[in-house]
Amino acid sequence: MSLFDSLITFLQGMGVFSLSWQMVGMWGIAILLLYLGVAKQYEPLLMVPIAFGALIANIPDNGMLITQLNQQGGGVLGYAREGTIYPILYRLQEQGLVKTRLAPAAANGGSKKYYSLTDKGRETLEELAAFWGEYAACVDGFLQRWKEESP
Numbered sequence: 001m002s003l004f005d006s007l008i009t010f011l012q013g014m015g016v017f018s019l020s021w022q023m024v025g026m027w028g029i030a031i032l033l034l035y036l037g038v039a040k041q042y043e044p045l046l047m048v049p050i051a052f053g054a055l056i057a058n059i060p061d062n063g064m065l066i067t068q069l070n071q072q073g074g075g076v077l078g079y080a081r082e083g084t085i086y087p088i089l090y091r092l093q094e095q096g097l098v099k100t101r102l103a104p105a106a107a108n109g110g111s112k113k114y115y116s117l118t119d120k121g122r123e124t125l126e127e128l129a130a131f132w133g134e135y136a137a138c139v140d141g142f143l144q145r146w147k148e149e150s151p
Contacts, residue, residue, distance in 0.1 A: 023058040030054035045140055046133035053129035057117050089115055097121035 030051040037047030092098040099118050102111045117125065 026054050026058040030058070043133075043137075045137040046130075049133050049136065050126075050129040053125055057122060057125050092121070097124055 033047045033051035036042045037044040098115050098121050100113050105112045
């Protein structure tokens with residue numbers, strides 16, 4: 001296998017060929033939100049979780065990344081064990097929050113299933129991220145007042 005073929009196989013495995021202009025646009029928005037939240041300290045408890053949600057939602061992936069991260073010491077879903085990721089993805093698909101597409105797998109000649117958010121899934125993620133940001137800001141405010149009042 002040539003270097004070029006290896007590079008193409010690697011990029012296919014990363015999901016680069018399933019990028020869309022919408023995903024790249026959302027990455028730009030997520031980076032802007034991170035910049036505002038971290039560098040400018042503009043509502044960081046709201047901006048940072050929303051930015052990470054937007055980044056995670058727009059990663060082209062086939063579900064294996066989540067499983068691999070989970071096996072490497074917790075990853076993003078430290079509570080999830082092998083055999084639980086795909087049932088979750090199936091339930092999300094039944095609810096219309098994610099969609100799938102099959103693509104040929106370069107390694108074994110079979111096919112890979114790629115998951116991506118639907119418009120409904122993206123709206124739900126945005127609602128949950130906004131809720132989480134508000135909730136985190138509320139808890140942080142409570143803790144700050146508690147620290148100030150404690151001796």
